[in-house]
Each structure stands twice: as structure tokens, then as C-alpha cells.
Amino acid sequence: MDVISSLKWRYATKKFDADKLLTEEKLDILKEAFNLTATSYGLQPVRMVVVSDKALQQRLKEAAMNQSQVLDASHVLIICVERKVEAPFVTNYFDRVKEVRETPDAILKPFREMLEQKFDNQPKSDTREWAIRQAYLTLGNLLTVCALEEIDACPMEGFEPEKFDEILELKKHNLASALVLPVGYRAQDDMFADFKKVRRPQKETIIHL
Numbered sequence: 001m002d003v004i005s006s007l008k009w010r011y012a013t014k015k016f017d018a019d020k021l022l023t024e025e026k027l028d029i030l031k032e033a034f035n036l037t038a039t040s041y042g043l044q045p046v047r048m049v050v051v052s053d054k055a056l057q058q059r060l061k062e063a064a065m066n067q068s069q070v071l072d073a074s075h076v077l078i079i080c081v082e083r084k085v086e087a088p089f090v091t092n093y094f095d096r097v098k099e100v101r102e103t104p105d106a107i108l109k110p111f112r113e114m115l116e117q118k119f120d121n122q123p124k125s126d127t128r129e130w131a132i133r134q135a136y137l138t139l140g141n142l143l144t145v146c147a148l149e150e151i152d153a154c155p156m157e158g159f160e161p162e163k164f165d166e167i168l169e170l171k172k173h174n175l176a177s178a179l180v181l182p183v184g185y186r187a188q189d190d191m192f193a194d195f196k197k198v199r200r201p202q203k204e205t206i207i208h209l
Contacts, residue, residue, distance in 0.1 A: 003148065008197065010147035013154045013182075015190035016072040021052075022184060026151060027075065030183065033145040034077075037138040041115060043093050045085050045131040046138055047175055049078040049168055056167070063163035064180065069154045073182030078164060079138055080175040081131035087116035135178040142181060156180040 022030075027050070034048050051057060052075045061070040070076055082089065094112040097103055119127060139155055146153040157179065164170070164177040186193050199205075 003144075006147040006150075007144070009150070010143065010153070011192060011195070011197075013069065013152040013184075013186050013190065014192045015187040016069055016074070016152065016154075016182065016184045017187045018072040020185040021074040022151065026149060029149055030077070030142060030145060030151070033141060034079075034138055037141040039134045039137060040130065041093075042097075043085070043090065043115075044134075045082045045089075046135050046178075047080050047082070047173070048138070049080060049170070049175075049177075051076040051078065051168075059167050060159075060164060060180075063167060064156065064159035067156065067158065069156070069182040070159075070180070072184070072187075073154075074184030075182070077142070077181040077183060078168065078177050079135045079179040079181065080170060080173075081128070081135055081178050083171070083174045083176050085119050085127050085131060087120050090115045090119055132178050139179050139181060146183060151183055152186045153181055153183045156182070 031048070031050070035044075039046065051060065054071070057071045057073070057076055060076060061067065064070045090112065094108050097108060098105065143153060143155060145151075159177075159180050161177045164180070165175075168177070170177060
């Protein structure tokens with residue numbers, strides 16, 4: 001399928017076929033796509049937890065308003081944000097830039113110091129909101145890749161982040177859950193698969209200047 005056909009094919013899957021699992025190859029594509037997603041300043045204040053253990057998925061389901069997708073999906077992807085983004089986090093990024101691109105310190109220093117000061121001095125709530133916006137960028141990218149790979153997905157905000165954090169022991173990784181994305185393959189009897197998409201017409205959403 002081409003990109004537009006793929007996007008028309010995808011929908012927020014309401015019922016997964018619990019017996020159909022993603023191959024390691026498909027899962028690797030999603031992991032690589034997550035890691036390649038553009039983020040502000042290139043800092044990647046996001047990480048992803050991949051869950052495929054059914055007992056763990058059952059516990060997560062209970063913390064996600066008992067939505068069946070969390071249990072029946074092949075895998076549940078939890079997009080998380082870093083709880084602490086300060087100067088050391090920024091410094092580590094620029095160390096990677098220097099290593100990968102062999103960029104001289106003299107060139108990196110002004111931008112690095114600006115970002116170190118920014119994240120050390122701005123309110124932590126601002127940093128948290130900035131990181132969450134990056135999580136949504138990764139979600140959007142993953143949804144498109146899923147469509148292209150004919151992987152079904154259901155993006156979710158309807159869950160209890162604190163309970164997810166506890167179940168997955170995210171605090172010890174300095175992480176907080178932000179978004180949930182069950183992935184797998186649609187059940188044959190999911191009636192939502194045949195529903196026509198409802199979108200505003202382009203004349204209402206696109207402005208040409």
C-alpha cells in the first residue's frame with residue numbers, strides 16, 4: 001500500500017486477535033522507528049517500555065480502565081518521559097554528537113552551554129510539558145509506521161500513569177509513563193475496522209497562503 005492507502009487502512013483498533021503475535025522483525029522495526037523519531041534539540045527525553053508478558057499485561061489492563069486491548073494485544077508499548085532532564089542529560093547528548101560526528105568542542109560548546117543553562121534554570125513543570133510533547137511526536141511516528149507495516153494499534157491516554165509507573169517500576173529508571181500503545185493484529189469480528197473515517201474536509205483544515 002502507498003502512504004495514503006495505509007493511513008486510510010489504519011484505525012484505533014478496539015479488539016485485537018490475542019492469538020496473532022508480532023514477529024521479532026516487526027517489533028524491531030517499531031523499536032528502530034521509535035529511536036529515529038525527531039525530538040526537540042535531538043535530546044530524546046523519551047524511552048519506550050515493551051511489554052509482552054500476559055500476566056503483566058493483565059495488571060496493566062486493570063490500571064487502564066479494563067480496556068481489553070491492553071491484554072489482547074501482541075505487545076503493549078509504553079512511551080515514557082525522563083523525570084529529570086538537567087545539565088548532565090544535555091552533556092551526555094553532546095558527548096554522543098562529538099563521538100558520532102567528530103564535531104570539535106569549540107563548535108558544540110555555545111549550544112551545549114545554552115541548553116545546559118536552560119534545563120537547569122527553567123521550571124521543572126515546563127521541562128515535563130516539553131518532554132510530553134516529544135512523547136506525542138514519537139506516538140505519531142509510530143502510528144504511521146504501524147500503518148505502513150500493516151500493524152494494528154490503539155493509542156491510549158485513558159490509563160492511570162501512577163499505577164503504570166508502580167507496576168513497571170519506572171521510578172528506578174527515572175521515568176514516568178506518558179502514553180500507551182497496544183499493537184498487534186485486529187480481530188476479524190472488530191466491527192470498527194469497517195467504519196468509514198470521519199474527518200473534516202480539507203477546505204476546513206488546510207489554509208493556503
